[in-house]
Amino acid sequence: MQPRIKFLLGGAVVLGAAGVLMAGSIKNTAVYFLTPAELQAKVVADPTIRETGVKVGARVVPGSVERDSSGKRVVFDMTDGEATYKVDYRGLIPDTFSDSVDVVVEGRLGADGVFQATTLLAKCASRYEAAPEGYKPATRASYKAAAPTTTQRLN
Template sequence: MTPRQRRLGMLLAALACAGIALALVLNAFRSNLVFFFSPSQVAAHEAPASRSFRLGGLVAPGSIRREGDGMTVRFIVTDKAREVPVVYRGLLPDLFREGKGVVARGTLDRSGTFVASEVLAKHDENYMPPEAADALKQAEQVNRRMASQLAEGERETQR
């Protein structure tokens, strides 16, 4: 084997190793990537059915129900336009309350219930994850448009 062939072989081996390392890093990144969805997006079937994702919004008032085992909690996450039922088995954060922001990680079951593996509550009065804040703003805008259209329709029928 000539020195030139040896250098070419080493270069090809180095490129192969770099390619394998890059593939492993990208695969690990893709498997750990978890997207955020609002209840409106989940209702519109934009969320993945077979992968884990984050669901964010507000805990609907009056929706928290604890089951007999003391560890399972059912509640509803809303963005003020749509609601998604959630079931979680485990200890909830101390700041978890009705009407407060929440981000849950998990999957959807066949019935449309979000089965959470992790629940995070907002940590103070001013913080909300940017994705959750954006989703709430969008839902609020939709609600305003619908209310104004409804009011216009009522005015039309009164004439």
């Protein structure tokens, strides 16, 4: 057999094995990534979704955050503008988590409608900043809204 053919056969074995591994582990680890509205629709269509874990990407509703002083539990509302869910997360809270940031939570939707989260990722504003979003102090009004105490003190 020519070395070239041998090499190609070996390569096919390696890549084939990698492909099998990839396909297999995608089946095992793949998780739906939904918005709250999509989650709502999914639960209606297929109630078993409550049993399988899902990831939900949403924004924290301002003012809804109740931190436990232990720093290991937080309850908040998340929304995409259409649907809103209460989230109960236990674990270390990432530093990037705060009011009105975008979060990705992973866990299960409980029977009581509260999302029990086992992981909580919060997007760090300046690291994942997208141009039209984030900080928009383009008008005086929006800046005031963002930091009311600042202008009060200045006046």
